[in-house]
Amino acid sequence: MPYTNELCGLCRKLCCEYKTEEPLKKHTTFKIGGSCKILININSSDTLVEILKFLKKQNIRFFVLGKGSNILADDNGFDGVILKISKDFSHIEKTGETEIFCTSGTSLSELCIYAMENSLSGLEFAYGIPGTVGGALFMNAGAYGGELKDVVTSAHYLNEKCEICSAESAEMSLSYRHSIFSENPDWVITDVTFFLNKGDREQIREKMNELMHKRKDKQPLDFPSAGSTFKRPEGSYASLLIEQCGLKGLNVGGAEVSTKHSGFVINKGGATFEDVIELTDKVKKCVYEKTGYSLELEPIILK
Ligand SMILES: Cc1cc2nc3c(=O)[nH]c(=O)nc-3n(C[C@H](O)[C@H](O)[C@H](O)COP(=O)(O)OP(=O)(O)OC[C@H]3O[C@@H](n4cnc5c(N)ncnc54)[C@H](O)[C@@H]3O)c2cc1C
Structure with a gap:
């Protein structure tokens, strides 16, 4: 591949971990999928911009992967670059009394635990959905009567020109397993802000445990x-x-x-x-x- 050496060099410069000819079955919960050319673990939004600019300039195919928990990957692999936005791009912060900001690689379950520890209610339904915040927003993930749409206020993303854009929840076309991001798969979500309600920590914990038991029982x-x-x-x-x-x-x-x-x-x-x-x-x-x-x-x- 003509671009691999140059891209690997860029990853090293940006301190991003990467792997060449990486089997996708190692990155999907289905444990299915052949190799991609390069898999890059994105570690910041600046890194993401640099790498996306490189890929677009050279017209290289790419796919954004979270935790791979809603992916069916072909055994023939992917002839392009996987941008893995997961634990290396994970940060959660309370930004208001009832507001939480997190980067898109944050694990949804970790976010739920953080909300519970801060006595914030609204995300109990999402505990146990095994994805990242970015993947969950893309899918408008939901369970037990709740969905991301109920708790998201805004998000930042990079559009097809690598410009940083923001969208309010109402602009995201959120509906059953659908979002403006699933309509535009070349956009990359970088962070999401959630609006929750003050609640009782023990009650929130109990609800989360109850729903987790249901999952283990039924799935x-x-x-x-x-x-x-x-x-x-x-x-x-x-x-x-x-x-x-x-x-x-x-x-x-x-x-x-x-x-x-x-x-x-x-x-x-x-x-x-x-x-x-x-x-x-x-x-x-x-x-x-x-x-x-x-x-x-x-x-x-x-x-
Ligand atoms: C055991 C099990 C139980 C599940 N239970 C539920 C459930 O109750 N409810 C539910 O809704 N889903 C459920 N899922 C499916 C899955 O966990 C969710 O859809 C989850 O939100 C996917 O997140 P992910 O990070 O794994 O995304 P991935 O599977 O990696 O990607 C999904 C899509 O999102 C896109 N994407 C990921 N990150 C970004 C980003 N930062 N920017 C732009 N696009 C991005 C990808 O390109 C891809 O198209 C379950 C899956 C498993 C394995």
Whole structure:
């Protein structure tokens, strides 16, 4: 690759960790995915700007990765650069009585704990969603009746020209697993501000623990997955439809419709990208034929 040496040199100059020919299966919770050309651990917004400018100038493909918890990556890998925005770009700060600012690589669960420790309520629903704040905003992640939309006030991001922009929550087109960022995948979220409510620390802790127990009880957390495999179709639930169609336990290669939670496709061992695609296609076809509902994949395909 003509650009790799130059890019590696830039990473060293910017003190960013990087790896060449890095397998994506090491960076996705599904544990699936071939190698990318270079994976760079972004460590600051200045670094991000420098690297993005380089990539854009040379017209190099890139993909922004958080914790890879909603990603289905191709076994053939990604012929470009992965900008990993995760723990090296993590900072949380209380910026007002009920306001928290954090950089986009912050773990969502760490943010929930920080809010709880500061007796701030509103993020309990998000405890246990295994992503970063940036990935959660991109997806408008949600659970147990809450979603990011309820607690986000504003965010900064870099647009396609590498300009720093800000957006208020109302400008983010937040709806079910959708945001202005999912409409513009070449924008990169750098930080997010949350508005919470004063609450009782013990009550917040209890709620978080209760929801975490529910997750452990209902979800197949012992196996790699990308969480819910299908979006919730309007008027029903994917897991209910899949169960009604008798598809629990259906498998292709190492991919299986979980017997614990039919909304999850799990990697029972050695599942490939193709296994998951073939299995999910079978599920979609059967659910459509038997119920008339069209299921749509929730994870983002990285190829
Ligand atoms: C066991 C399990 C349980 C889950 N439970 C839930 C749940 O209850 N509710 C729910 O909503 N989701 C759930 N998920 C899915 C997933 O955790 C969320 O979608 C999460 O918000 C993704 O964050 P991430 O950092 O892992 O993003 P990634 O999976 O790395 O990326 C997702 C998308 O966000 C983009 N992105 C990531 N960071 C940025 C950034 N800084 N700027 C711009 N774009 C960015 C990526 O390009 C990609 O398109 C679950 C997943 C698992 C494995």
